[in-house]
Structure formats: C-alpha cells, structure tokens
Amino acid sequence: MLELEGVTKRYGRKVVLDGISATFPTGLTLLVGPSGAGKSTLLRLLATAEKPNRGRMSWAGEPLPKARTMLRRTLGYAPQAVDLPDDLTAREFALHMASLKGLDLAAADRQFLAITDAIGLHADANSRIATFSGGMRRRLIFAQALLGAPRLLALDEPTAELDSETARRVGALIVEAARTATVVMTTHLADELAPLAVATLRVDGGQVATA
Ligand SMILES: Nc1ncnc2c1ncn2[C@@H]1O[C@H](COP(=O)(O)OP(=O)(O)OP(=O)(O)O)[C@@H](O)[C@H]1O
Numbered sequence: 161m162l163e164l165e166g167v168t169k170r171y172g173r174k175v176v177l178d179g180i181s182a183t184f185p186t187g188l189t190l191l192v193g194p195s196g197a198g199k200s201t202l203l204r205l206l207a208t209a210e211k212p213n214r215g216r217m218s219w220a221g222e223p224l225p226k227a228r229t230m231l232r233r234t235l236g237y238a239p240q241a242v243d244l245p246d247d248l249t250a251r252e253f254a255l256h257m258a259s260l261k262g263l264d265l266a267a268a269d270r271q272f273l274a275i276t277d278a279i280g281l282h283a284d285a286n287s288r289i290a291t292f293s294g295g296m297r298r299r300l301i302f303a304q305a306l307l308g309a310p311r312l313l314a315l316d317e318p319t320a321e322l323d324s325e326t327a328r329r330v331g332a333l334i335v336e337a338a339r340t341a342t343v344v345m346t347t348h349l350a351d352e353l354a355p356l357a358v359a360t361l362r363v364d365g366g367q368v369a370t371a
Pocket residue numbers: 171176193194195196197198199200201202
C-alpha cells in the first residue's frame with residue numbers, strides 16, 4: 161500500500177497537486193481527469209521519478225525517502241513518453257531494464273517472451289526498436305514494467321495507440337497483476353475498466369477525489 165499525505169507538486173509557480181492525500185491499496189486504481197490536470201505528474205511521484213515539494217509519502221508503512229530503495233526494487237513504471245534506445249532489439253532492451261532492476265536475467269527473458277506473446281509483440285521481440293510503430297513501443301514500455309512481478313505498477317496510458325483487441329489483452333494482464341500488486345494507471349479505457357478497479361480517482365484543480 162502506498163500513501164500520500166498533504167502532497168504538493170509545483171513546477172515553478174504552477175501548483176499542479178495542492179496538498180493531496182490518497183491511499184493506493186493492492187488492486188487497480190484508475191486516475192481520470194482533464195488533460196493537464198496532473199495525472200502523469202502524480203504517477204511520476206508514485207514511481208519516485210520526481211519528488212514532491214511538500215508532504216509525506218509512505219510505502220508498506222515505511223516513510224519515503226527512507227523506503228525509496230525498497231520501493232524501487234519492486235516498482236514497474238510505464239511512463240507516457242520515453243526515448244527508447246532504437247539500436248537495441250526489444251528483447252535486449254527488456255534485459256537491460258531487468259539488469260537495472262537486479263532481476264535474474266534468464267527468468268526475466270522467459271517472462272518477457274511470455275508477456276510479448278500475450279500482447280502480440282512476440283514476433284518482433286528480436287527486432288530493432290527503430291522499426292517499431294507507436295503502438296509497439298507502447299507495448300514494449302508496458303512489458304518492461306511487468307518484469308519481475310512488481311508490487312507497485314505505475315502505468316501511464318498503457319493502452320493508448322492500441323487497437324481494441326490488443327488493448328483488451330493489455331487490460332487483461334493489468335487486471336491479473338492487480339490481484340497481488342498496487343496498480344495505478346491512467347487510461348482512456350477507464351469506463352471499461354472501472355468495474356474491475358478498487359477505486360477511480362479524479363485529478364482536477366490540484367485535488368484528488370473519488371470519482
Ligand atoms: N516538467 C514540467 N515542467 C513544467 N511543467 C510541467 C512539467 N510536467 C508537467 N507540467 C505541467 O503540469 C501540469 C500537469 O501535467 P500532467 O502531464 O501531469 O497532466 P495530465 O493530467 O497527465 O495530462 P494529460 O491527460 O494531457 O496527459 C500541466 O500544466 C503541465 O504543463
């Protein structure tokens with residue numbers, strides 16, 4: 161479980177999150193809200209990619225930053241936009257991410273191939289990322305986030321740019337992961353996934369509230 165208490169995040173003078181408090185239990189939590197409201201910013205905070213200006217965060221009852229190392233060891237993060245190394249194959253990139261996470265590489269490789277199989281990327285696992293479409297890149301970013309069965313998954317629009325069948329397959333893996341992990345995600349498919357979520361939170365006007 162991840163908890164935020166009185167968390168503020170601002171860029172320059174712009175206050176994006178204004179003293180928010182929220183609890184993210186095991187299960188799927190959906191983030192909804194207008195464009196620019198701060199959903200990606202909140203995910204970056206949860207993924208410890210950025211720090212709040214004020215407030216407290218804790219993971220499994222341990223306060224950050226003390227618990228940051230413990231959290232990062234069990235974190236999967238799929239950001240909305242990321243520069244992928246075009247010269248690597250998808251599989252090489254996945255193994256690179258697995259090594260950064262300190263995972264067993266043979267097990268991670270097997271897991272990566274199983275995930276790519278489930279989301280229709282298997283045939284391109286050994287292709288160079290340079291040849292990938294937007295939807296393929298999105299699935300690769302998603303697949304690396306799942307490596308090592310993380311206990312916290314922060315997913316920023318993992319189903320964007322995907323056809324409905326592929327989005328459904330990605331959604332099925334997310335729901336499966338949420339049986340044992342804390343999964344927080346933004347998605348344009350929030351209406352479809354809401355019945356499977358433990359909570360839908362609306363981010364708007366610097367505040368977070370149950371939708
Ligand atoms: N690194 C940054 N520097 C300055 N401003 C930023 C930065 N990142 C985000 N912002 C601003 O913070 C606000 C929230 O952005 P964020 O991307 O979190 O919104 P969002 O709800 O995820 O939007 P969308 O649904 O369009 O992805 C926006 O006004 C954005 O311009």
